Amino acid sequence: MQYISTRGQVKPKGFIDTVLMGLADDGGLMVPVEVPAVTEDTLQKWKTLSYEKLFLEIFSLYINDEIPQEDLRELVRRSYSSFRTPEVTPVHQVNDSLYILELFHGPTFAFKDVALQFMGELYSYVSKKQNKIIHILGATSGDTGAAAIQGVRGKEGIKICILHPHQKVSKVQELQMTTVDDENVLNLSVKGNFDDCQKVIKELFADLDFKSKYHLRAINSINFVRILAQTVYYFYAYLQINKGEQLPKINFCVPSGNFGNIFSGYLAKRMGLPVNKLIIATNENNILERFVKTGEYKPGDFKMTHSPSMDIQVASNFERYLYYFLGEDPEKVSAYMKELQQHGKITISPEDLVKVQQDFAAYGASNTQCLELIGDYKKSYDYLLDPHTACGIAAYEAEAGEGEVTVTFATAHPAKFDEAVRLVDIKQPFPPQIEQLFTLPQHQKIVEYDKAEIVRELETFYQL
Numbered sequence: 192m193q194y195i196s197t198r199g200q201v202k203p204k205g206f207i208d209t210v211l212m213g214l215a216d217d218g219g220l221m222v223p224v225e226v227p228a229v230t231e232d233t234l235q236k237w238k239t240l241s242y243e244k245l246f247l248e249i250f251s252l253y254i255n256d257e258i259p260q261e262d263l264r265e266l267v268r269r270s271y272s273s274f275r276t277p278e279v280t281p282v283h284q285v286n287d288s289l290y291i292l293e294l295f296h297g298p299t300f301a302f303k304d305v306a307l308q309f310m311g312e313l314y315s316y317v318s319k320k321q322n323k324i325i326h327i328l329g330a331t332s333g334d335t336g337a338a339a340i341q342g343v344r345g346k347e348g349i350k351i352c353i354l355h356p357h358q359k360v361s362k363v364q365e366l367q368m369t370t371v372d373d374e375n376v377l378n379l380s381v382k383g384n385f386d387d388c389q390k391v392i393k394e395l396f397a398d399l400d401f402k403s404k405y406h407l408r409a410i411n412s413i414n415f416v417r418i419l420a421q422t423v424y425y426f427y428a429y430l431q432i433n434k435g436e437q438l439p440k441i442n443f444c445v446p447s448g449n450f451g452n453i454f455s456g457y458l459a460k461r462m463g464l465p466v467n468k469l470i471i472a473t474n475e476n477n478i479l480e481r482f483v484k485t486g487e488y489k490p491g492d493f494k495m496t497h498s499p500s501m502d503i504q505v506a507s508n509f510e511r512y513l514y515y516f517l518g519e520d521p522e523k524v525s526a527y528m529k530e531l532q533q534h535g536k537i538t539i540s541p542e543d544l545v546k547v548q549q550d551f552a553a554y555g556a557s558n559t560q561c562l563e564l565i566g567d568y569k570k571s572y573d574y575l576l577d578p579h580t581a582c583g584i585a586a587y588e589a590e591a592g593e594g595e596v597t598v599t600f601a602t603a604h605p606a607k608f609d610e611a612v613r614l615v616d617i618k619q620p621f622p623p624q625i626e627q628l629f630t631l632p633q634h635q636k637i638v639e640y641d642k643a644e645i646v647r648e649l650e651t652f653y654q655l
């Protein structure tokens with residue numbers, strides 16, 4: 192498989208070069224030249240596979256022979272051995288129409304682990320194989336940073352620097368990142384919000400000289416390997432639920448921020464997974480909801496909510512959807528992205544809006560609703576939702592139709608966001624892995640939202 196940019200100015204690349212490139216050199220995002228098709232027969236054959244085996248099948252469609260099968264198998268084995276359940280992402284049935292796919296059984300208790308544990312192993316593999324230095328640089332609204340740091344801490348040939356918005360991540364997220372004391376880890380706590388952090392990162396990656404001088408590699412969901420790793424659990428969930436007789440197509444409802452997780456679902460659907468509705472759940476930062484409802488994509492005012500990992504106004508992966516939506520035409524994508532840059536918004540035609548609404552439904556939960564649902568589901572089902580998952584449940588309740596079966600993603604463990612859970616007067620026990628974080632010293636540097644200052648910190652770190 193070869194990969195090209197959504198903006199059309201990058202020569203086709205193999206899988207590993209695509210992963211190493213991260214953001215495409217022309218400012219676009221990398222996508223496969225063609226989406227491989229999975230037939231119903233294949234799905235039938237996949238029904239009995241373990242998570243790891245399913246992962247191998249799906250990745251084999253995208254990697255060709257770039258990584259020998261036995262090496263890939265070992266990378267996958269290592270990636271998921273740190274998960275607390277053998278199913279990796281188990282499905283929990285709530286009632287006849289609702290299942291919850293628990294994506295939080297990895298080392299940092301959020302769905303980012305599923306892709307980033309693998310990515311850490313992959314970077315380490317490539318670094319050894321090609322004798323390459325790898326300097327990971329990323330911005331996080333909390334969970335990506337923690338998962339990425341866990342994925343590469345202590346690994347030889349790799350250094351990682353993560354920017355997070357100062358005091359705008361949950362306490363547990365902050366501790367998961369900053370209590371790591373390996374020398375190859377630098378945490379920069381930036382006095383700004385997540386979009387500010389992401390903007391600096393985007394600018395540094397767009398500076399090709401800087402990027403190559405310091406061997407910068409991305410871990411954000413602009414990286415195609417993350418998207419691909421996330422498609423696995425869409426298939427896995429479908430196959431888990433669809434064990435017996437043939438079910439109708441199912442809905443997936445996904446708490447969304449950067450549009451990465453839900454885009455993986457869109458890709459799975461394009462590959463042939465029988466998906467009915469893809470429901471985008473947002474919080475009060477609802478750019479995606481507004482886009483699906485009105486056809487206008489326009490960053491609004493940043494709001495702080497109970498679900499900080501979704502406090503995002505500029506959804507990076509949106510461009511990948513735009514690419515497919517516009518008939519895989521890079522010129523049209525470039526024109527739209529230019530419009531966004533110049534006018535601060537994109538508006539699509541009413542006819543196009545109809546098309547978008549065939550691909551997605553969307554719903555934004557208010558802060559009050561999010562908290563109410565945490566209380567309701569605890570009472571009715573004795574199931575504790577984290578605030579991100581609660582936004583997903585709000586969207587499920589609003590958008591799923593009568594008789595439809597929906598899988599809503601639990602993107603984080605509630606202990607990670609105890610601030611919100613406490614507001615509904617629920618006391619939860621903490622898993623021991625989280626409990627012990629509170630006893631450890633923290634390592635981070637607080638910096639201004641200032642590119643020059645951040646660059647200075649990076650240069651010092653990389654030259655160590």
Ligand SMILES: *Cc1c(COP(=O)(O)O)cnc(C)c1O
Binds near residue numbers: 501
């Ligand atoms: C990152 C994150 C999201 C948003 O996922 P995207 O891929 O950015 O859309 C939702 N919930 C949690 C808990 C997260 O960590």
